[in-house]
Amino acid sequence: MAMYTQRSTLTQKVLGYGGLAVVLLIVLIPYGYIALTAFKPAEEIFDVRWLPRAWSLDAWRYAIEFEQFHVYIYNSMIAGLGAAVLALCVAVPGAYVFGRKQFRGKDVMFYIIVMALLFPFVLLVVPFTILWVKIGLYDTMPGLWLAYQVFIIPFAIWILRAYFAELPPFLEECAMVYGCTAFKAFWRVMLPLAKPIITSLMFLAFLVGWNDFLFSNMLTTGEGPRTASVIIYVSAVGGERVEWDVLMVMTLMAGIPPVLLYIVAQGQFLKTFAVRGH
């Protein structure tokens, strides 16, 4: 909305900045506290104070030098990106047809997707693991990409369908009158229009891969591509006692890349809108 010069009253500004401040506080107070705790030495972990008395890098050293946590951050990155690309290839065509075309069995299709959304994922890990080992996807990056689609595909289709359906009708027909094939109408007309929502969806898909613990843990061992979320759990949380300082460091490290990526993607976004013009 970069170009829209809406006249904003003072009340609006106060409300806007006030609302922003409230949400920022909700997010940043816990986050900031964690961030500072990551620099506390072990003896101070449960001292309730914001700044450490003695700043310590011990946990950072352990996480990076010994645990090599940055390697797993990289794995997560690849896992998330691959999941997003794969989701795009499967879900966009499906959602497009589902949102804009009439075909027999559309109602059945609707329920197939709804039910897929409701499935208790936790029960899927057993058949998946057995299948993944059998077909050689266990301990591989493509295996993770494919597994994440269980979460991603249903919601991606859901959201994309709504978007495609709400685009003005007859767009493709117009294009086809001008000589486009059905495929070209999709490729040249519909896809560019859906770019903002597709970017957002890819981002959500990326986050699903980035955050997932269930499949990432079940479908890999130390010999395969373990992701950061698994390593945090294994290194700090999953035992009898929690190693708080290590946990804080790893959480901080894992939390930053997606945020930066989103900020960059947002810039991309604004450009998309600007180009589209009116």
Add this chain to the structure above:
Amino acid sequence: MARQEALHPAHTLDISSALPAAAASRPRTAGSERWLIWLFLLPTVLFLVLLLWLPFLQGVWMSFHKWPFIGEPQWIGLQNYRDLFGAAYFWTTMRVTLLYSLSTALQLALALGAALVLNQSFIRLKSVWRGVMLMPYAMPPVVVGAIWMYLLDPDLGMVTHYLLSWGIISKPIYWFSDPVWAKWIIMLVASWTFWPFMFIILLAALQAIPESYYELAEVYGANPWRRFRAVTLPHIRGAMLAAVIIRIAWNLAKIEQPFQLTGGGPGYETSVLSILTYRFAYLSGDFGMAFTVGLLLILVTFVLIAPFLRGFQKQIKQARRR
């Protein structure tokens, strides 16, 4: 209502306006198009059927069995269902499941508020703030759960410390062991963790609203509230309904976080259905029972999302008609 229609101009996106009205004569579904339809649907359908529906149907079948993890299943008819509905904790579990689903409303409120604010032109450094909003969901939820346990620790955590020192409470609240608070706390933590998911969707929908609509609304002299009602809401309703449906389903299906926080206790007070599923499947090794609970979970979720589902379908049909 008439006003609202008026404020909702015919879509004026570039392409449709650039093309002549000739398109109104809708061509029949051509052979090539039919091909395209099936080609496009195939990956999705294959994926959903093979990876989700087959295990699901097998699960339905297995809910009529006694099915130990390692060993042969044995047909027992409706026994699993009788056991589940007869269990002392059944209603406790159902109640907390419903309460837990309310987390979606909180997530929506936060997400909508933040998305609306961050879509205003006068806010500076918008893309940075948008990134910051993402933080809670940029960390693995299972880890976020552990972090909240640290912050909320009734005896050692910073939350209790400040509440006490500001005089808001006079003695620590034992969030995780108080049967009432425990339910609320898993819900609140889930809200904090997952709201950015909705935020991303809603912000994208807001960003896709052409400015010309707002300009037009202003010409008509609509105040901000009317602009919201007449322009914003209709355009994000589809995205909002989709997001609500997804979040209800996921809030109820994902278990790592509440299990981390309370282990389903005290008693069964926070054993939402998905935790019960996990407990039966993996701690008890009783997959027949786990799928029985899983099916009930699907049913409960379906009932909860049904109204939104209908709204969503209606919304899309309307969109098609416009």
Add this chain to the structure above:
Amino acid sequence: MDLNGRYSRRDFVAMTAGLAAMGLTTSLTPDLLHAQAGSDLKGVTIVYWNMIGVQNPIVKRLSASIIKAFEQRTGAKVKTTWDTYGSIIGPKYRTNFVAGKIPTVFDGSNRWSGQLRSFLRPMNDFIATLDPETHAGIAWLLPLVEHQNRGYPDADQIYDLPFTLIPQAPFVTRLDHWEQAGLDFDSNWPIRDTEHLVEVLTALRSVTEYPYEVYGKIWDAGDTQLNGWVRSLDIPNSDFINDDWSRSTCDSDAWITAVQFYIDLYRKYGFSSPNTPQSTDEGAVEQLIRGQKSLVHADILNRGTIMRRMRRGIQDGTIQWGPHCPMAGGTTGSTAFLAMSSFSITRQEGPDAAIQEAAAWEFIKEWLMPENQIALAKSSGLCARRDLWEDLKGAPDRYIEAVTSMLDNPGVWSNHVKSVDIQYNLFAPHIQQAMQGNDVTHELRAYAAEVNKIL
């Protein structure tokens, strides 16, 4: 270190130096580092899944160095997966084994390996080849392991070999609180029985509001101090299930008396905080360190927490460990349950089977070497080798003295296929409900009925 656990020389020296700074020396000596490795296992690769101590940086470093030492010594290669308790309690190990993803050797707690028994290889032939000293050091554990597996037809086969021990559960206390309360430590330590405990806690309440803690969280309710109290009253009924694994013992009088006392400490005496239904020994130890608790039960893994947060308290003797006490009127000699961390070797097939199994055994032997056992005992649980305990005594907090004095006749928990369900999943909700005021006898009977149904 790269993903497969290979180390550069630099990593390696840094790591051992780090351990040395903590007073831990391992079998890894500089001579071994560059000596030509014994070549008998050269070219053999074993897969090892490690979950014991992985969340403790000190223990994890130690494990990495023991693995490295083994590779140096034998020329074999170890592919390590770091894992968690959740993986053997939950779906991961089970599912992976069924799917065919099986490590050559793994560690775990030997009451949770029953579900994997059909995949394991008995180690009796290997154990017989141990050098006499090591054999003598661990032989006392073998009857206990057999007893844990008493319900299986091949109970005399050892599938799990313990390497560290967690006696459940000693007391840990702060001397400064005793002084503040005007209590004489020497005449009141160790705690004699539960009546004495109540007396001491009553005095300590002048220092801390909730000097003690009763544990209710799912993973702590059924395996910390409660079981020792049951055992002091009725040894045959002290495990969760009876001798032939046909029914639950938890509706017996001893259980009802002990659980009632456990709950009373919270509800009647008020020694334990309102957090009780969700509290853990790990949390209680953090509070002890902060001075919010005075005397709690905690397994010795918690010593790692105290080491990190209150090292001075250990060095100057403020922190003291003591043996668990019996119930008033119970026998004194048998108040502990012994949790054990153990190794298992999986059954191998194919032409390499024999050499793989042999390599796995060599690997286990590495962990039983005296210097590794001692290093483990200093940072993790008590070492399995009894012959080394004397060398460990003398720390100012007397933790070795406390736990070893509990082990004359320890109980062990059954390695039943459903042990996680029995000991934790089904048990905890009933205990928590009793903590909220439900009748103890009623809850225990309901629990026993649930267990009897699945046995």
